[in-house]
Amino acid sequence: MNLYQIVDDEDVLPRDGTIKLHGAAAFAGMRRAGRLAAEILDAMAQMVQPGVTTAQLDDTVRRLTLDGGAVPATLGYRGYRHSCCISINHVVCHGIPADKALKEGDIVNIDVTPLLDGWHGDSSRMYHVGDVPLKARRLVEVTYECLMIGIDQARPGNRIGDIAAAIQSHAEAHRYGVVREFCGHGLGRLFHDAPEIVHAGVAGTGPELKPGMFFTIEPMINAGKAGVKLLDDGWTAVTRDRSLSAQFEHSIGITDDGCEIFTQSPKGLHLPPYLS
Numbered sequence: 001m002n003l004y005q006i007v008d009d010e011d012v013l014p015r016d017g018t019i020k021l022h023g024a025a026a027f028a029g030m031r032r033a034g035r036l037a038a039e040i041l042d043a044m045a046q047m048v049q050p051g052v053t054t055a056q057l058d059d060t061v062r063r064l065t066l067d068g069g070a071v072p073a074t075l076g077y078r079g080y081r082h083s084c085c086i087s088i089n090h091v092v093c094h095g096i097p098a099d100k101a102l103k104e105g106d107i108v109n110i111d112v113t114p115l116l117d118g119w120h121g122d123s124s125r126m127y128h129v130g131d132v133p134l135k136a137r138r139l140v141e142v143t144y145e146c147l148m149i150g151i152d153q154a155r156p157g158n159r160i161g162d163i164a165a166a167i168q169s170h171a172e173a174h175r176y177g178v179v180r181e182f183c184g185h186g187l188g189r190l191f192h193d194a195p196e197i198v199h200a201g202v203a204g205t206g207p208e209l210k211p212g213m214f215f216t217i218e219p220m221i222n223a224g225k226a227g228v229k230l231l232d233d234g235w236t237a238v239t240r241d242r243s244l245s246a247q248f249e250h251s252i253g254i255t256d257d258g259c260e261i262f263t264q265s266p267k268g269l270h271l272p273p274y275l276s
Contacts, residue, residue, distance in 0.1 A: 021212030033121030034262025058097035164201030177226030218249030
């Protein structure tokens, strides 16, 4: 089987292990979906404050997604009943919105995926809740640096291992742990598709990056060791040592000479704190 498949941008093909290569119409669709995801995350900057519950944030994400002409891809996905994932402090990913109120000093990841006109815009961003301790702020900063260092390796001719190695090297230089159990993924018409984009690995290994590939890069970086465990709810992943964890995620497309970030913040809200 050929690893790569050139696809008609109107087709919705199953996940079959092939890496799909898209054309201009697909890039346009991903730009629209990615911009909506970024606009939703921009709006969250005003809401993430002490006393606000994660359920309130989820309600707002759902309203903004619907107002934008999209639907939340997570709603009903494998039985999930919410419009986003919200992960606080030692929660690595897939935190479930609830009546839990945010507290001063928390760090929070909000992960949204609007499905707009058949295209998935998948992105997550970290937020500070009030005054955040230096240790937490530094973890968030380095995690964002890991994302952007990984994106810098996302260009034709490089391999997935180049992304992974760059992220791992930067995180471990700061004595942080890089989560292995979860990774980035192909997307487009499908929410999750090939290839898997790992965040720790060996340079020069893995599939070659080719123009037309769409995927997420979403490093999860722990202040302590890399180990995680899954809670009994079947979704929430937490650090085994209860250390803080942070994550940023962008959806990108490989171009002829580099990559395009579909989920870049229109307001320039790339790294917290976002409010003056």
